[in-house]
Amino acid sequence: MSVVGVDFGTLKTTIAVARNRGVDVIANEVSNRSTPSMVGFGPKSRYLGETAKTQEVTNLKNTVNSIKRLIGRSYNDPDIAVEQQYITAQLCDVNGQVGAEVNYMGKKEKFSATQLVAMYFSKIKQTTAAELKLPVQELCISVPPWFTDVQRRAILDAAEIAGLRVLRLINDNTAAALGWGITKLDLPAPEEQGRRICIIDIGHSDYTASIVEFKKGELAVKSTAWDRNFGGRDFDKALVDHLAKEFKGKYNIDITTHGRAMARVIAAAEKTKKVLSANQQAPVNIESLMNDVDVNTMITRQELEAFIEPLLNRAHVPVEAALAQAKLTKDDIDTIEIVGGGSRVPALKERIQAFFGKPLSFTMNADEAVARGCAFSCAILSPVFRVRDFAVQDIVSYPIEFAWEKAPDIPDEDTSLTVFNRGNVLPSTKILTFYRKQPFDLEARYAKPEELPGKTNPWIGRFSVKGVKADGAEDFMICKLKARVNIHGVLNVETGYYVEDQEVEEEVKEGAEGEEKSPDAMDTDGPKKTRKVKKQVRKGDLPISAGTASLDxxxxxxxxxxxxxxxxxxxxxxxxxxxxxxxxxxxxxxxxxxxxxxxxxxxxxxxxxxxxxxxxxxxxxxxxxxxxxxxxxxxxxxxxxxxxxxxxxxxxxxxxxxxxxIEAEQAAKKAAEEEARKAAEAEKAAAAEAEKAQDAEMKDAEAPQPETEEAGDPK
Missing domain, CATH: 1.20.1270.10 (Substrate Binding Domain Of Dnak; Chain:A; Domain 2)
Structure with a gap:
């Protein structure tokens, strides 16, 4: 099983994989560590990722970017008009949701946002499999915390269409926080005050801030706030608007009427913004932009900051809201960790630092932190991968209520109830109790539609409870329904069952004075006292049919x-x-x-x-x-x-x-060399033997001779 985490971004997507006792970010087919989140269509085939980016300028009307911002939205949503400013393909209605109309294989085709994302996920699947040399089926994907139930379901549907199983949809900031905390060995003990971190993620299209509390082995999100239309593309747009005015006055060309010229200026603006993050000024030179006119100008960092001043004035809003939700002050925050490509704008960092009055932290890779956190999350959920125990506790982003028809026999019954409040722990389960005589329906919806993105329909789902019947005219069936916001942040009524009140006997343990006996008291051999109590006993299941935004x-x-x-x-x-x-x-x-x-x-x-x-x-x-x-x-x-x-x-x-x-010559040469070597060794051995014999003779000559006596010598 592969352990893969995917940071699915508006501009680009990063893939990380847990392996070799760590997490690696994998490169695509052109060795880039991120892949453009883009789908294009041609006369013979589709263009996905890098190939879509390569042919974008020449195929504008058939290339769809920002697909993450489209998924789960209806075409009539006013936010779609905003997205159309950044998307060159023509958006359209596809069975109630937004899609794109393109020319594919010589025909006009309409693809829904879910299909477009599924196509892109197929590319991510291929890229990952090519790197790992293994089939990829299971992964974790990041989504913005402001994604609604319908958007999350659409992501899950798109992954399933691409042949993938999502182990967890994890919020961007939660993934970044997991990547920050899981490697820390100095976190406070569970009984101590946790370490509070503000995770700020400024990406291509949105800005989110979360207050997260860390203790040893656990992460708890305390609050999350966001600005859905604050990011790198908004900085680019401010610069493009300025360049359009300048080129109109200086060269008398209107790039807004020419799609290809506009695309080239957007690319130049993005490049200029990056240069100005490290330099005080940057040239803009575009050859033959329009009508064979070459354009050039110079932009300073001060000018760019003036263009984006309205955006910079909003920089404090999400962090202020996150602190308010968590009921904390700026002084309660131990570290402010910044990630996301948009965080590199110097003026933006200065505004956030001025708000907190303390230095910011940049210990994580701004572009890869979320993908790494997703890979860690996947590793935690994987049965084949060993990882340090680390609990991740997220929160519900929007309050959810259930509504139902009033029972005829219960005139004073309420007809709605907020079951999951904003900030409730996620995943979370609640048991709902109903007294009914016949089958009934519940409807789940968001309690505060004004907090949802755009004009999102607050409806989440309809759940029909079957098999309800009363035994007598005066009796009710006590129905229990288990409602759950699961690990993906998706709501379901998972099971239903009915119970009956029954009298059961239970032992009464009493002390000397009629008080309940303590656990340490000595048992006696006397008769045990019992009492009858009423308890609810589960008697059977209730079938539930659900109608939700998920595809059938x-x-x-x-x-x-x-x-x-x-x-x-x-x-x-x-x-x-x-x-x-x-x-x-x-x-x-x-x-x-x-x-x-x-x-x-x-x-x-x-x-x-x-x-x-x-x-x-x-x-x-x-x-x-x-x-x-x-x-x-x-x-x-x-x-x-x-x-x-x-x-x-x-x-x-x-x-x-x-x-x-050549081989024969080499063999002959080698044989001759071998013969020569052997002859040399034999000659050397003979010389050694001769030298040894000579040494022996010399030793014999030098040895002392024994003395002898002649017979008859007088003594």
């Missing part, structure tokens, strides 16, 4: 089949292009080798004939063969290879003969 199984299955078909079509087109490129490369390579490597192995007649055929193949490739099938390219390649076969064979035989000759 049949629809998901159909969309999944369609996605698989498009994936195979993309693969076929990619393989076809690969074979076409191989053919083109082989034509050029063979033509060059005929005059170089193969020159001595082919007659002039053979060379002339092959070159003529290569010329014909090249002409065919750029004319009639431009859109040929994969099989045709393979057949053409085989035809050319067969034609050049005899010459290639002669070259191969010569190379093989040379190789064998």
């Amino acid at each position: 199984d049949a629809t998901k299955s159909g969309l999944s089949e369609k996605e698989n078909a498009m994936v195979m079509e993309d693969k076929l087109v990619a393989d076809t292009d690969e074979k076409k490129n191989e053919l083109e490369a082989y034509i050029y390579d063979l033509r060059a080798k005929l005059d170089e490597q193969y020159a001595e192995f082919a007659s002039e007649e053979e060379k002339s004939k092959i070159k003529e055929n290569l010329e014909k193949a090249e002409d065919w490739l750029y004319e009639d063969g431009e859109d040929a099938s994969k099989g045709v390219y393979i057949a053409k390649m085989d035809e050319i290879r067969a034609m050049a076969g005899p010459i290639v064979q002669r070259h191969f035989e010569k190379v093989e003969a040379d190789r064998q000759r």
Whole structure:
């Protein structure tokens, strides 16, 4: 099982994987550590990620970016008009939700936002599998904390269509906080005052602030606040608006009327913003922007800060709101940790630091912190990966209430109840009790629609409770329903059952004076006292049918089949292009080798004939063969290879003969060297023996001789 975390962003997506006793951010096919969150459509196939970005300027009307901002929204939502400013493709209505109308494979097609995100998730799945050399099925995905139930369900549906199973949808700031805290070894003990951290995430399109409390082995989100339209793209837009005015006055060109010119200015503005984060001024030069006019200007950091002053004046609002929700002051915060690409704007950092009156912390990678936290979350949930125990406790973002029809026999019954308040722990379960004589329905909705993004419908779902019946005319069935906001932040009424009041006997343990006996009191052998008490006993289950914003199984299955078909079509087109490129490369390579490597192995007649055929193949490739099938390219390649076969064979035989000759020479040389080595060793051994014998003779000559006595010598 792979342990993958995905930071699904508005501008780009980062993928992290837990492995090698740590977390790595993986690179895509062009070695970038993040992939553009973009889907494009062409006459033959789709363009996903990097390829969509590459052809964006030339394919504006068929390229959809900011897909994360579209998912789970209706076309009539006023926020969609805001998004259309940043999206060049035409947005449209697709079965009640927003989608895009594009030209795909020569036909006008409409794809819903859920389908677009599913397409992108398929690309993320391929990129991850290519890096891990393993199939990828399970992962954790980050979402903004302000995502509603319908948006979260749409993300889950998109992942399922792409063949993925989401272990957890985790809020961006919670993921960043997890990445910050799980590696800390000096967190306070559970019984001590926790360490309070303010996690601020300023991304491409939104700004979120969370107050998080850390203790050893646990993370608890205390509050979260946000500004949904405050981020890098808003800074870019302020600069683009200025450049449009300047170019209009200076060069008399109106880039707002020309999509391609506008796209190039947006790209230049984004680059200029990044340069100004580290420099006091930056040039803007764009060749042949519009009507063959070259434009140039100089932007200073002070000018940029003046353009974004209205945004900077809002910088304190989310952190102020988060502190208020947590009932804390600025002095209660121990650390302010900043992540997100938008956090690199110096003026923005200055405003936030001035608000808190203390230095900011940048210990995490601004672009990768959320992805790493998602990978940690996935590792915690994975049964095959060992990770330090770390509990993650998030909160409900919007209050949720249930409403129902008044029972005819209970005239004073309330008809609604707020079950999950904002700030309730997530995941969370509540038991609802109803007294009914017949089946009934409940409707879940957001209690404060004005807090939802745009004009989101506050409706969450309708739950019909079946199998309710009363035994007698005066009796009610006591129905218990288990409502749960799960680990994804999605609401469901999971189970229903009914209970009956029954009298049961329980033992009464009393002390000397009729008080309840303490656990340490000694038991006696006397008769035990009992009493009858009423308890609710579960008697059976109640079937529940749910109607929610999630796609039904049949629809998901159909969309999944369609996605698989498009994936195979993309693969076929990619393989076809690969074979076409191989053919083109082989034509050029063979033509060059005929005059170089193969020159001595082919007659002039053979060379002339092959070159003529290569010329014909090249002409065919750029004319009639431009859109040929994969099989045709393979057949053409085989035809050319067969034609050049005899010459290639002669070259191969010569190379093989040379190789064998060189090997034989090397073997002979090696044998001669071995013989010489052996002779040298024998000579050396003989010399050593001679020297040894000579040493022995010298020792004998130097040895003292024994004395002898003659017979009869007088003593």
